[in-house]
Amino acid sequence: MTRLWIAALTLVTVGCGTSSPTAESFAGWQTPAEACDYRCTSTYAEVRAALDRVAAEAEGVRLGTFGESAEGRALPLVVWGAPDASPSTVRQTGKTRVLVFANIHAGEVAGKDAMLELLRDVASGAHRAWTDSLVVMIAPIYNADGNERFELENRPYQLGPVDGMGQRPNAQGLDLNRDFVKLASPEARALVGLIRDADPHVVVDLHTTNGTFMGYHLTYAPGLSPNTPEGIDADLWDRWLPAISDSVLASDDFAIWHYGNVPGAFGEPVSVPRGWYSYSAQPRYSSNYVGVRGRYGILSEAYSYAPYRERVAVTRRFVEEILDRTWAEAAHVRRRVAEADRERVVGERVAVRATWDALPEPVDILLGAVDTVAHPVTGAPMYERRDVREAERMPAYVRFAPSESVTAPALYVVRGRVRERVAGLLDAHGITYRRAGVPAGDRQAFRLDSVRTAERAFQNVRMQEVFGAWAPVSDDAAGEGALIVPVDQPLGRLVVMLLEPRSDDGLVAWGVLADALAEGRVPIERIPAP
Numbered sequence: 331m332t333r334l335w336i337a338a339l340t341l342v343t344v345g346c347g348t349s350s351p352t353a354e355s356f357a358g359w360q361t362p363a364e365a366c367d368y369r370c371t372s373t374y375a376e377v378r379a380a381l382d383r384v385a386a387e388a389e390g391v392r393l394g395t396f397g398e399s400a401e402g403r404a405l406p407l408v409v410w411g412a413p414d415a416s417p418s419t420v421r422q423t424g425k426t427r428v429l430v431f432a433n434i435h436a437g438e439v440a441g442k443d444a445m446l447e448l449l450r451d452v453a454s455g456a457h458r459a460w461t462d463s464l465v466v467m468i469a470p471i472y473n474a475d476g477n478e479r480f481e482l483e484n485r486p487y488q489l490g491p492v493d494g495m496g497q498r499p500n501a502q503g504l505d506l507n508r509d510f511v512k513l514a515s516p517e518a519r520a521l522v523g524l525i526r527d528a529d530p531h532v533v534v535d536l537h538t539t540n541g542t543f544m545g546y547h548l549t550y551a552p553g554l555s556p557n558t559p560e561g562i563d564a565d566l567w568d569r570w571l572p573a574i575s576d577s578v579l580a581s582d583d584f585a586i587w588h589y590g591n592v593p594g595a596f597g598e599p600v601s602v603p604r605g606w607y608s609y610s611a612q613p614r615y616s617s618n619y620v621g622v623r624g625r626y627g628i629l630s631e632a633y634s635y636a637p638y639r640e641r642v643a644v645t646r647r648f649v650e651e652i653l654d655r656t657w658a659e660a661a662h663v664r665r666r667v668a669e670a671d672r673e674r675v676v677g678e679r680v681a682v683r684a685t686w687d688a689l690p691e692p693v694d695i696l697l698g699a700v701d702t703v704a705h706p707v708t709g710a711p712m713y714e715r716r717d718v719r720e721a722e723r724m725p726a727y728v729r730f731a732p733s734e735s736v737t738a739p740a741l742y743v744v745r746g747r748v749r750e751r752v753a754g755l756l757d758a759h760g761i762t763y764r765r766a767g768v769p770a771g772d773r774q775a776f777r778l779d780s781v782r783t784a785e786r787a788f789q790n791v792r793m794q795e796v797f798g799a800w801a802p803v804s805d806d807a808a809g810e811g812a813l814i815v816p817v818d819q820p821l822g823r824l825v826v827m828l829l830e831p832r833s834d835d836g837l838v839a840w841g842v843l844a845d846a847l848a849e850g851r852v853p854i855e856r857i858p859a860p
């Protein structure tokens with residue numbers, strides 16, 4: 331592949347006689363993964379060095395950072411198509427903005443190396459047209475600390491890179507793809523801050539998946555929350571993802587479809603009918619969070635048992651196609667997002683819990699098979715995909731429907747000691763609120779019948795669920811300082827999912843209100859829609 335690439339560049343040089351200095355200086359430059367023939371993945375230092383070189387030599391490519399990891403590593407951000415790498419400048423371009431980030435799970439390294447290849451190609455003169463209407467932001471090594479904890483034993487059974495790869499969690503032991511709501515890690519605070527301030531219209535999160543032996547090289551998911559704006563859902567479900575998959579199949583023969591697993595894939599007991607099941611609709615996950623914010627969220631999962639070279643290749647092609655499509659529809663994407671920002675959910679039904687929903691008709695799911703091979707150093711078993719695609723028709727539970735909804739109120743009122751902690755989270759998400767006395771009027775308080783607290787911690791939190799119901803209150807709390815959070819704002823859906831006590835991914839669920847619950851009260855009230 332690399333040799334062909336060099337040959338192609340040489341041809342351009344000879345044929346046209348007008349190669350740019352950039353293209354010449356990048357001719358023959360290989361990414362770390364290419365240089366070791368995909369036995370290895372890039373270290374943090376190698377990623378930094380590669381980005382420094384691209385930024386120094388490539389026209390219009392800027393390099394910045396968007397925060398620091400728990401261990402103090404700067405988190406690099408490449409910006410292409412804006413005068414500088416700051417979020418405010420990116421936003422002021424008025425262009426359509428795309429953010430691609432990789433390595434959130436630092437054993438799932440294909441996206442990181444694929445983005446270095448893409449940037450090398452950009453530096454060599456490829457994809458010039460994109461910057462007409464796009465700003466492309468790439469954060470190739472999001473979980474930087476996890477990346478540096480190389481072990482040969484990480485990601486057992488994954489087919490390399492055989493020189494080792496990083497670990498799934500960050501240095502605090504947190505899974506960054508469960509942290510988009512509670513923001514317990516500095517990395518998630520930084521990334522959500524970037525999403526808030528640079529406001530990308532499209533956000534792509536690059537992973538690698540094990541699980542069911544499948545015929546797909548890559549699986550994807552759009553934002554899965556039932557609270558995703560309809561127009562964005564329609565674009566991603568009905569047009570973008572099918573067309574992108576068709577393009578990659580046609581160009582490279584990589585099969586791509588919705589993320590899923592057949593029950594039992596992870597050795598769990600099987601309690602549901604055989605089918606293809608996606609993962610979750612909760613906004614703690616990146617692409618669901620982006621969807622709830624009214625933006626285009628796309629999850630990408632390369633297949634663990636495909637050779638590393640192919641995982642990098644399919645991820646790169648998937649991202650290229652997403653960028654091509656966003657470029658082709660740049661104005662449409664901006665309009666869709668502006669529409670989503672104008673939509674208001676006050677008085678509308680908003681889901682606070684969701685469950686799997688099958689597509690109307692069963693689907694031919696492409697199942698696969700693997701051979702077991704030995705790791706060249708440790709001898710541990712790894713799986714290698716066989717090139718088979720066996721269609722099995724089964725129900726496809728790749729969508730989610732509300733299992734519990736509320737009528738969104740006009741506003742929420744947060745009272746008591748927890749105010750400052752809540753205000754910090756609202757600020758981090760970019761949610762508008764004001765500090766004022768508790769407003770007069772038809773307030774409701776949550777009448778707490780019982781609290782269920784998980785026996786074991788998940789992500790360092792013993793998660794909670796409250797049971798009870800909203801009921802009118804008549805006490806006079808006027809004058810007491812409170813946070814007043816209107817639902818009448820662009821992030822109204824997220825407001826409801828954070829503050830509604832029965833939400834399975836809100837402040838109650840994540841234990842933020844645990845002290846008040848222990849005293850028998852929910853320190854959030856609401857004023858219903860008129």
Ligand SMILES: [Zn+2]
Nearest residue numbers: 435438537538
């Ligand atoms: Zn992952």
